Amino acid sequence: MTILGFLIPLALAMGLAGLYFFFWASRTGQFEDLDGAANRILIDEDGEG
Amino acid sequence: MNVAAMSLSVPLGSPLQEPLIDSRFTVPGIRCAGCIGKIERGLAAVPGIASARVNFSAKRVAVSHARTLDADEILEELRKLGFEAERAADKPLAPDDAETKRLMRALAVAGFGMMNIMLFSVSVWSGADLVTREMFHWLSALIAIPVIAYSGRPFFASALMALRYRRTNMDVPISIGVLLATGMSLYETVTGGEHAYFDGAVMLLFFLLAGRALDAMMRGRARSGIAALLGRMGRGAQVVQDGGAARYVEAERLAPGMVMLVAAGEALAADGEIVEGRTSIDASMLTGESEARPAQSGDIVHAGMINLGNPVRVRITAAAQDTAIADIARLMDEAGQSRSRYVRVADRAARLYAPAVHTLAFLSFCGWMLAGAGVYHALTIATAVLIITCPCALGLAVPAAQVVAAGALMKRGLLIKDGSALERLAEADEVLLDKTGTLTLGEPRPANLKALGPRWRAIALGLAQASRHPLSRGLARALREDGTEPASIEGISETAGTGMSGRIDGVDVALLRPEAETAGLAVDLLVGGFRTRIAFADPLRPDVRETLAALNAQGLRAAIASGDRVEAVGVVARDLGLFAAAGMTPADKLALLERRAAMGRKVLMVGDGLNDGPALAGAHVSIAPGGASDVSQQAADAVFVGAALMPVALAVRVGRATMRVVRQNFAVAVVYNVLAVPLAIAGFVTPLVAALAMSGSSLLVVGNSLRLARAAEACGGKGAV
Secondary structure: OOOHHHHHHHHHHHHHHHHHHHHHHHHOOOOOOHHHHHHHHHOOOOOOO | HHHHHHHHOOOOOOOOOOOOOEEEEEOOOOHHHHHHHHHHHHHHOOEEEEEEEOOOOEEEEEEEOOOOOHHHHHHHHHHHOOOOOOOOOOOOOOOOHOOOOOOOHHHHHHHHHHHHHHHHHHHHOOOHHHHHHHHHHHHHHHHHHHHHHHHOOOOOOOOHHHOOOOOOOOOOHHHHHHHHHHHHHHHHHHOOHHHHHHHHHHHHHHHHHHHHHHHHHHHHHHHHHHHHOOOOOOOOOEEEEOOOOEEEEEEEHHHOOOOEOOOOOOOOOOOEEEEEOOEEEEEEHHHOOOOOOEEEOOOOOOOOOOOOOOEEEEEEEEHHHHHHHHHHHHHHHHHHHHOOOOOHHHHHHHHHHHHHHHHHHHHHHHHHHOOOOOOOHHHHHHHHHHHOOOHHHHHHHHHHHHHHHHHHHHHEEEHHHHHHHHHHHHHOOOOOOOOHHEEEEEEEEEEEEEHHHHHHHHHHHHHHHHOOHHHHHHHHHHHHOOOOOOOOOOOEEEEEEOEEEEEEOOEEEEEEOOOOOOOOOOOEEEEEEEEEEEOOOOEEEEEEHHHHHHHOOOOEEEEEEOOOOHHHHHHHHHHOEEEEEEEEEEOHHHHHHHHHHHOOOEEEEEOOOHHHHHHHHHHOOOEEEEEOOHHHHHHEEEEEEEOOOHHHHHHHHHHHHHHHHHHHHHHHHHHHHHHHHHHHOOOOOHHHHHHHHHHHHHHHHHHHHHHHHHHHHHHHHHHOO
């Protein structure tokens, strides 16, 4: 049962890290243009797209 | 690309010394990766523009540019790249956006809490006991209480507001349920009891927040699209100063007595009298009249009309709040108030639901007390009833279906402003259509392009795309749609009131106003010594007949209500076989709608002009084309872009399909309650049963709503574009 003392804080820390990452992503505008990112990889860097 | 006409102080390629400013433009025509590349590369090559970034989802371009370059010049560059654009609102974050973000954050926190608490709950359900169970309950409480305090705020605030006005809404049972469950669970935890409902309470918040966030996202997306399309009206004017020089004055600052200079193609920003010059005026926005009428010194013109001919000087007689437009705005304000009395499906359900749930929970409490159970036991059961009846599925039933439907419609070129519009669309049983700009395209298009050879077309496009005159724009757009590539013409110059001229391969070419008076609108194309006349007409939208047939098949009878002259309306009405009323003022249209409403009809109004504004605001539901005036787009429930009219018929069909799915979702929620509530009242509901029942019914509702995307896709496939 002592393993719980390690696993529970670990699970919580990972959850909190995920939550923090989501807050960061939404604050820095990562969700502003979801379809654009998917399309951008198709752009040819040289010559007319 | 021709940038020679622009004189800019910023040399190409050198780092920009001056501070950059950001402007935003909406470009509805961005459809593929190629468009992103074309716009970003094309704009970056323009001197004065430091960078351009396309937001594909919002169909928007953010341009970082030097102060010397103004928005109109950038619009011009976008037009040369082949994209029609409009200035977007400067404030990127509307209050709606902020609300969506707040809900998303609350949702994320609730999701985090739900998953971690579930971790402990599953262990408890699978047999953890004594010290382990107690510790897990304490840990759950530690996570749940801050999470509920943070994520529950939207519900608590709304419930408090409702109670303050002595009303009840869906949020009241939710808040009571969540708070009671948390309180009970805390008591269980402290006394070392068996059942804690922390997981149920947090899961409830998570599912309900998901519904709210979906609802807010739908509104936000449509708003940003519509804000984008705004901005066609005269926002200001060049006012002639004492010295003879002209200065730009914003519309609110204009005052009677000032003399404004109105260039060809400009919209008037105030009412006035022409003091100098002869021109033709397009009053279609204001009156619905399709044909431009001549105007000269002494004629009265109104704000919102567009000057098609020569530059004129206009002495302002009424500005800002006193113009004819302001009258229409007041009429609209009054008409819009009837709309706010409409009660949405979810609220109608809540009116029955909230009291029923409260009564049920209270009765179970009393029943168990009478049966001899203790206060604690009776309260546990009442809490279980509240939790199990909490409208998870009901809260998702409406927004999930509507978001899916709105997303599908947006792909077909129709922006719905909010969910209630879809509900009202489903109820519509009659259509009233404006003529100019709604049945027709609302802009002059060349009538006899086929007569021109390919080289002439290329020259015409080369000349036309360099001008902002409505005839040039119509010509350029028609030629581009035809697949014509512009010829590169040297030394293009525009003479206001006369036309465009330039040289190609040593031959003089020009696009000129006909010297003799013509019956309709026309321009002459000159190449070398040869002259061809291009006549213009305002054609019907390409799929008007199919749309009317589709509407008819859905049981919606169509009629025309136009402000145009009887003769002009008669031609279209006979052509399409519709009943029509002509020469209607904005007040007439509104009165007609009120008469139909009094007869119990639910009218769908489709119109674009300022003169349709009051009717759009007063109708049961309304749709405006993307080319409509700002006011009309604000007043309408939905806006469709593009030349096709089919989105109107599609909207009704998808609206009805949505309501069908909403009703199915309600049925799922009711069946769930019928099964689960007796269990709860009988005292058989443990936290495990509550968690399973809640997530099961929510998943069923969301899954059912997703079917709508396929249905809309399938029925839209043959219709639009």
